[in-house]
Amino acid sequence: MSDSINQWGGSATKAEVAPQIVVRRPLFPGVIFLALGVIGLVIGVPGLVFQIIAGSDDSPAFGIFIVLGAGSLLLGLALAAGRINVYDRHYDVKSGFGKFHRREVEDIHTLRLGKQSNGSVTFISLTAWNERRKKQFMVFTNYRGYREFTAWLDKRRPEQWAECERLGVPD
Template identity: 60%
Template sequence: MSEQTNTWGGTETTKGTGPLFVVRRPRFPGVIFTGLGAAAVVIGIPGIVIQQLVSPGTNSTSLGFMAGLGALLLLFGLALGATRVDVYDRHYDVKSGFGKLRRREVDDIRTLRYATQSNGGGQRFVSLTAWNDRKKKQFMIFTNYRGYQEFTAWLAERRPKEWAECERLGIPD
Protein backbone atom coordinates (compact mmCIF):
# COMPACT_ATOMS: atom_id res chain seq x y z
CA MET A 1 0.00 0.00 0.00
CA SER A 2 1.31 3.42 -0.94
CA GLU A 3 1.76 5.96 1.83
CA GLN A 4 2.34 9.68 1.85
CA THR A 5 3.67 11.82 4.72
CA ASN A 6 1.29 14.59 5.71
CA THR A 7 2.04 17.97 7.30
CA TRP A 8 1.91 16.74 10.91
CA GLY A 9 4.34 13.87 10.38
CA GLY A 10 1.81 11.06 10.14
CA THR A 11 1.06 9.02 7.09
CA GLU A 12 -2.10 8.53 5.16
CA THR A 13 -2.70 6.09 2.36
CA THR A 14 -2.88 7.37 -1.20
CA LYS A 15 -4.48 4.23 -2.59
CA GLY A 16 -7.83 5.89 -3.26
CA THR A 17 -6.42 8.89 -5.13
CA GLY A 18 -7.15 8.26 -8.77
CA PRO A 19 -6.93 10.45 -11.84
CA LEU A 20 -9.43 13.25 -12.42
CA PHE A 21 -10.09 11.74 -15.85
CA VAL A 22 -8.41 9.56 -18.45
CA VAL A 23 -7.76 10.42 -22.09
CA ARG A 24 -7.62 7.37 -24.36
CA ARG A 25 -8.18 6.16 -27.88
CA PRO A 26 -11.64 5.19 -29.08
CA ARG A 27 -12.33 1.52 -28.32
CA PHE A 28 -13.26 0.55 -31.88
CA PRO A 29 -9.81 0.21 -33.57
CA GLY A 30 -8.25 -1.69 -30.67
CA VAL A 31 -11.21 -4.04 -30.39
CA ILE A 32 -11.17 -4.78 -34.14
CA PHE A 33 -7.44 -5.62 -34.20
CA THR A 34 -7.67 -7.61 -30.96
CA GLY A 35 -10.70 -9.57 -32.20
CA LEU A 36 -9.21 -10.33 -35.63
CA GLY A 37 -5.89 -11.33 -34.06
CA ALA A 38 -7.50 -13.57 -31.47
CA ALA A 39 -9.68 -15.25 -34.12
CA ALA A 40 -6.68 -15.88 -36.37
CA VAL A 41 -4.65 -17.34 -33.48
CA VAL A 42 -7.58 -19.52 -32.34
CA ILE A 43 -8.02 -20.87 -35.88
CA GLY A 44 -4.32 -21.08 -36.82
CA ILE A 45 -2.75 -22.89 -33.87
CA PRO A 46 -5.36 -25.66 -33.50
CA GLY A 47 -5.40 -25.94 -37.30
CA ILE A 48 -1.68 -26.66 -37.34
CA VAL A 49 -2.05 -29.25 -34.56
CA ILE A 50 -5.02 -30.98 -36.25
CA GLN A 51 -3.33 -30.97 -39.65
CA GLN A 52 -0.20 -32.57 -38.20
CA LEU A 53 -2.26 -35.19 -36.34
CA VAL A 54 -4.34 -36.09 -39.41
CA SER A 55 -1.47 -36.18 -41.89
CA PRO A 56 1.97 -35.92 -40.28
CA GLY A 57 4.63 -34.10 -42.28
CA THR A 58 2.12 -32.03 -44.24
CA ASN A 59 3.13 -28.45 -44.96
CA SER A 60 1.07 -26.12 -42.75
CA THR A 61 2.58 -22.85 -43.93
CA SER A 62 -0.73 -21.05 -44.47
CA LEU A 63 -2.00 -21.93 -41.00
CA GLY A 64 1.35 -20.93 -39.49
CA PHE A 65 1.18 -17.63 -41.35
CA MET A 66 -2.37 -17.13 -40.07
CA ALA A 67 -1.30 -17.83 -36.47
CA GLY A 68 1.71 -15.49 -36.75
CA LEU A 69 -0.30 -12.68 -38.32
CA GLY A 70 -2.99 -13.20 -35.71
CA ALA A 71 -0.44 -12.86 -32.92
CA LEU A 72 0.83 -9.60 -34.42
CA LEU A 73 -2.69 -8.22 -34.83
CA LEU A 74 -3.50 -9.24 -31.27
CA LEU A 75 -0.43 -7.44 -29.90
CA PHE A 76 -1.17 -4.36 -32.02
CA GLY A 77 -4.77 -4.24 -30.78
CA LEU A 78 -3.70 -4.60 -27.16
CA ALA A 79 -1.10 -1.83 -27.59
CA LEU A 80 -3.72 0.48 -29.09
CA GLY A 81 -6.02 -0.17 -26.16
CA ALA A 82 -3.27 0.43 -23.59
CA THR A 83 -2.32 3.94 -24.78
CA ARG A 84 -3.67 6.63 -22.44
CA VAL A 85 -3.08 9.82 -20.46
CA ASP A 86 -4.11 9.80 -16.78
CA VAL A 87 -4.75 13.39 -15.69
CA TYR A 88 -4.36 14.56 -12.07
CA ASP A 89 -4.53 18.01 -10.52
CA ARG A 90 -0.97 19.26 -11.27
CA HIS A 91 0.53 16.45 -13.36
CA TYR A 92 -0.40 13.75 -15.85
CA ASP A 93 0.88 10.27 -16.61
CA VAL A 94 1.43 9.26 -20.23
CA LYS A 95 1.45 5.65 -21.39
CA SER A 96 2.14 4.79 -25.00
CA GLY A 97 1.50 1.20 -26.07
CA PHE A 98 3.07 -1.34 -23.73
CA GLY A 99 5.44 1.25 -22.22
CA LYS A 100 5.29 2.24 -18.59
CA LEU A 101 3.40 5.24 -17.24
CA ARG A 102 5.64 8.30 -17.36
CA ARG A 103 4.88 11.18 -15.06
CA ARG A 104 4.86 14.62 -16.68
CA GLU A 105 4.45 17.94 -14.91
CA VAL A 106 2.00 20.42 -16.40
CA ASP A 107 4.46 23.25 -15.73
CA ASP A 108 6.96 21.62 -18.12
CA ILE A 109 4.72 22.25 -21.14
CA ARG A 110 6.22 25.06 -23.22
CA THR A 111 4.63 24.50 -26.63
CA LEU A 112 1.22 23.18 -27.67
CA ARG A 113 0.45 22.71 -31.37
CA TYR A 114 -2.21 21.19 -33.56
CA ALA A 115 -1.17 19.07 -36.54
CA THR A 116 -3.07 17.25 -39.24
CA GLN A 117 -2.57 13.82 -40.69
CA SER A 118 -4.48 12.40 -43.63
CA ASN A 119 -4.45 9.22 -45.63
CA GLY A 120 -4.12 10.75 -49.08
CA GLY A 121 -7.22 12.85 -49.58
CA GLY A 122 -9.43 10.72 -47.37
CA GLN A 123 -10.18 11.22 -43.71
CA ARG A 124 -8.13 13.88 -41.92
CA PHE A 125 -7.00 13.43 -38.32
CA VAL A 126 -6.12 16.34 -36.02
CA SER A 127 -3.61 15.86 -33.21
CA LEU A 128 -2.57 18.00 -30.27
CA THR A 129 1.09 17.68 -29.28
CA ALA A 130 3.00 19.22 -26.37
CA TRP A 131 6.76 19.75 -25.99
CA ASN A 132 8.90 20.90 -23.09
CA ASP A 133 11.61 23.59 -23.23
CA ARG A 134 14.16 21.02 -24.51
CA LYS A 135 11.80 20.15 -27.41
CA LYS A 136 11.05 16.71 -25.97
CA LYS A 137 7.56 15.51 -26.80
CA GLN A 138 5.38 15.28 -23.70
CA PHE A 139 2.26 13.77 -25.29
CA MET A 140 0.31 13.49 -28.52
CA ILE A 141 -3.43 12.97 -28.51
CA PHE A 142 -6.02 13.16 -31.25
CA THR A 143 -9.27 15.10 -31.22
CA ASN A 144 -11.35 11.91 -31.38
CA TYR A 145 -9.90 10.49 -28.13
CA ARG A 146 -12.28 9.94 -25.22
CA GLY A 147 -11.65 12.69 -22.65
CA TYR A 148 -10.18 15.12 -25.20
CA GLN A 149 -12.58 17.96 -24.32
CA GLU A 150 -11.89 17.65 -20.60
CA PHE A 151 -8.14 17.52 -21.24
CA THR A 152 -8.11 20.66 -23.38
CA ALA A 153 -10.17 22.52 -20.74
CA TRP A 154 -7.69 21.31 -18.10
CA LEU A 155 -4.76 22.52 -20.24
CA ALA A 156 -6.40 25.89 -20.88
CA GLU A 157 -6.81 26.39 -17.14
CA ARG A 158 -3.28 25.34 -16.15
CA ARG A 159 -1.24 26.60 -19.14
CA PRO A 160 -3.29 29.59 -20.38
CA LYS A 161 -0.47 31.32 -22.27
CA GLU A 162 0.58 28.19 -24.17
CA TRP A 163 -3.05 27.23 -24.85
CA ALA A 164 -3.88 30.72 -26.15
CA GLU A 165 -0.91 30.53 -28.55
CA CYS A 166 -2.04 27.10 -29.76
CA GLU A 167 -5.60 28.39 -30.30
CA ARG A 168 -4.27 31.48 -32.10
CA LEU A 169 -2.28 29.36 -34.55
CA GLY A 170 -5.24 27.01 -35.04
CA ILE A 171 -5.37 23.84 -37.09
CA PRO A 172 -3.06 23.85 -40.14
CA ASP A 173 -4.56 23.11 -43.54
Protein backbone atom coordinates in the same frame (compact mmCIF):
# COMPACT_ATOMS: atom_id res chain seq x y z
CA MET B 1 -12.24 1.40 1.40
CA SER B 2 -8.70 0.10 1.63
CA ASP B 3 -5.83 2.48 2.25
CA SER B 4 -2.41 2.40 0.62
CA ILE B 5 0.82 3.71 2.08
CA ASN B 6 2.29 6.68 0.23
CA GLN B 7 5.96 7.59 0.00
CA TRP B 8 5.83 9.75 3.14
CA GLY B 9 4.44 6.99 5.35
CA GLY B 10 0.88 8.34 5.39
CA SER B 11 -2.07 6.68 3.80
CA ALA B 12 -4.18 7.73 0.86
CA THR B 13 -7.48 6.32 -0.25
CA LYS B 14 -7.93 5.08 -3.78
CA ALA B 15 -10.25 8.01 -4.52
CA GLU B 16 -7.41 10.44 -3.78
CA VAL B 17 -5.03 8.78 -6.23
CA ALA B 18 -7.54 8.14 -9.00
CA PRO B 19 -6.97 10.31 -12.08
CA GLN B 20 -9.35 13.20 -12.71
CA ILE B 21 -9.35 12.56 -16.46
CA VAL B 22 -8.28 9.58 -18.56
CA VAL B 23 -7.46 10.27 -22.22
CA ARG B 24 -7.53 7.15 -24.41
CA ARG B 25 -7.84 6.10 -28.01
CA PRO B 26 -11.30 5.26 -29.30
CA LEU B 27 -12.28 1.62 -28.84
CA PHE B 28 -12.79 0.83 -32.53
CA PRO B 29 -9.22 0.28 -33.87
CA GLY B 30 -8.04 -1.73 -30.89
CA VAL B 31 -11.13 -3.95 -30.86
CA ILE B 32 -10.76 -4.73 -34.58
CA PHE B 33 -7.15 -5.87 -34.12
CA LEU B 34 -8.05 -7.82 -30.98
CA ALA B 35 -10.87 -9.62 -32.83
CA LEU B 36 -8.64 -10.38 -35.83
CA GLY B 37 -5.96 -11.71 -33.49
CA VAL B 38 -8.33 -13.99 -31.62
CA ILE B 39 -9.85 -15.27 -34.87
CA GLY B 40 -6.39 -15.96 -36.32
CA LEU B 41 -5.32 -17.87 -33.23
CA VAL B 42 -8.61 -19.79 -32.96
CA ILE B 43 -8.22 -20.95 -36.55
CA GLY B 44 -4.44 -21.39 -36.59
CA VAL B 45 -3.67 -23.28 -33.37
CA PRO B 46 -6.26 -26.09 -33.70
CA GLY B 47 -5.58 -26.29 -37.43
CA LEU B 48 -1.85 -26.71 -36.87
CA VAL B 49 -2.43 -29.30 -34.13
CA PHE B 50 -4.81 -31.25 -36.41
CA GLN B 51 -2.31 -30.98 -39.27
CA ILE B 52 0.48 -32.39 -37.10
CA ILE B 53 -1.69 -35.21 -35.68
CA ALA B 54 -3.15 -36.18 -39.05
CA GLY B 55 0.25 -36.04 -40.71
CA SER B 56 -1.21 -34.23 -43.68
CA ASP B 57 0.71 -31.97 -46.08
CA ASP B 58 3.15 -29.41 -44.76
CA SER B 59 1.12 -26.37 -45.80
CA PRO B 60 2.19 -23.19 -43.98
CA ALA B 61 -1.37 -21.79 -43.92
CA PHE B 62 -2.08 -22.51 -40.25
CA GLY B 63 1.34 -21.20 -39.23
CA ILE B 64 0.58 -17.97 -41.09
CA PHE B 65 -2.77 -17.72 -39.26
CA ILE B 66 -0.95 -18.09 -35.93
CA VAL B 67 1.68 -15.46 -36.73
CA LEU B 68 -0.84 -12.95 -38.10
CA GLY B 69 -3.22 -13.65 -35.22
CA ALA B 70 -0.53 -13.15 -32.59
CA GLY B 71 0.69 -9.97 -34.30
CA SER B 72 -2.82 -8.54 -34.55
CA LEU B 73 -3.53 -9.45 -30.94
CA LEU B 74 -0.36 -7.71 -29.73
CA LEU B 75 -1.11 -4.62 -31.84
CA GLY B 76 -4.66 -4.46 -30.47
CA LEU B 77 -3.41 -4.78 -26.89
CA ALA B 78 -0.78 -2.06 -27.47
CA LEU B 79 -3.39 0.30 -28.92
CA ALA B 80 -5.68 -0.31 -25.97
CA ALA B 81 -2.88 0.18 -23.41
CA GLY B 82 -1.82 3.74 -24.33
CA ARG B 83 -3.35 6.52 -22.24
CA ILE B 84 -2.83 9.75 -20.34
CA ASN B 85 -3.92 9.85 -16.70
CA VAL B 86 -4.51 13.45 -15.64
CA TYR B 87 -4.26 14.60 -12.02
CA ASP B 88 -4.41 18.05 -10.45
CA ARG B 89 -0.87 19.34 -11.21
CA HIS B 90 0.67 16.54 -13.28
CA TYR B 91 -0.21 13.85 -15.79
CA ASP B 92 1.15 10.39 -16.55
CA VAL B 93 1.73 9.36 -20.18
CA LYS B 94 1.86 5.72 -21.31
CA SER B 95 2.46 4.60 -24.88
CA GLY B 96 1.75 1.01 -25.82
CA PHE B 97 3.21 -1.55 -23.42
CA GLY B 98 5.61 0.97 -21.88
CA LYS B 99 5.40 2.26 -18.36
CA PHE B 100 3.80 5.50 -17.21
CA HIS B 101 6.03 8.57 -17.38
CA ARG B 102 5.16 11.41 -15.04
CA ARG B 103 5.04 14.85 -16.63
CA GLU B 104 4.57 18.14 -14.80
CA VAL B 105 2.09 20.60 -16.25
CA GLU B 106 4.61 23.43 -15.75
CA ASP B 107 6.96 21.69 -18.21
CA ILE B 108 4.58 22.30 -21.11
CA HIS B 109 6.25 25.06 -23.10
CA THR B 110 4.47 24.75 -26.46
CA LEU B 111 1.08 23.39 -27.52
CA ARG B 112 0.28 23.03 -31.21
CA LEU B 113 -2.56 21.63 -33.25
CA GLY B 114 -1.60 19.58 -36.26
CA LYS B 115 -3.33 18.04 -39.23
CA GLN B 116 -2.68 14.56 -40.54
CA SER B 117 -4.41 13.40 -43.69
CA ASN B 118 -4.29 10.30 -45.82
CA GLY B 119 -6.20 11.93 -48.67
CA SER B 120 -9.76 11.12 -47.64
CA VAL B 121 -9.71 11.32 -43.85
CA THR B 122 -8.16 14.17 -41.86
CA PHE B 123 -7.17 13.85 -38.21
CA ILE B 124 -6.46 16.82 -35.93
CA SER B 125 -3.82 16.30 -33.24
CA LEU B 126 -2.67 18.25 -30.20
CA THR B 127 1.02 17.96 -29.35
CA ALA B 128 2.93 19.38 -26.39
CA TRP B 129 6.67 20.01 -26.08
CA ASN B 130 8.88 21.13 -23.24
CA GLU B 131 11.52 23.90 -23.47
CA ARG B 132 14.08 21.49 -25.00
CA ARG B 133 11.55 20.54 -27.74
CA LYS B 134 11.04 17.05 -26.28
CA LYS B 135 7.55 15.81 -27.06
CA GLN B 136 5.46 15.41 -23.92
CA PHE B 137 2.34 13.89 -25.52
CA MET B 138 0.24 13.72 -28.67
CA VAL B 139 -3.51 13.20 -28.62
CA PHE B 140 -6.15 13.38 -31.32
CA THR B 141 -9.54 15.08 -31.21
CA ASN B 142 -11.37 11.74 -31.41
CA TYR B 143 -9.74 10.37 -28.22
CA ARG B 144 -12.01 9.74 -25.26
CA GLY B 145 -11.46 12.48 -22.68
CA TYR B 146 -10.00 14.95 -25.21
CA ARG B 147 -12.40 17.82 -24.42
CA GLU B 148 -11.93 17.48 -20.67
CA PHE B 149 -8.16 17.32 -21.14
CA THR B 150 -8.06 20.49 -23.26
CA ALA B 151 -10.23 22.29 -20.68
CA TRP B 152 -7.75 21.15 -18.00
CA LEU B 153 -4.85 22.46 -20.13
CA ASP B 154 -6.65 25.78 -20.65
CA LYS B 155 -6.91 26.25 -16.86
CA ARG B 156 -3.32 25.21 -16.06
CA ARG B 157 -1.41 26.58 -19.07
CA PRO B 158 -3.61 29.49 -20.29
CA GLU B 159 -0.85 31.32 -22.20
CA GLN B 160 0.23 28.22 -24.11
CA TRP B 161 -3.38 27.21 -24.82
CA ALA B 162 -4.28 30.72 -26.02
CA GLU B 163 -1.28 30.69 -28.39
CA CYS B 164 -2.29 27.23 -29.65
CA GLU B 165 -5.85 28.40 -30.35
CA ARG B 166 -4.59 31.62 -31.96
CA LEU B 167 -2.43 29.68 -34.42
CA GLY B 168 -5.21 27.15 -35.06
CA VAL B 169 -4.94 24.14 -37.34
CA PRO B 170 -2.31 24.54 -40.09
CA ASP B 171 -3.48 24.40 -43.69
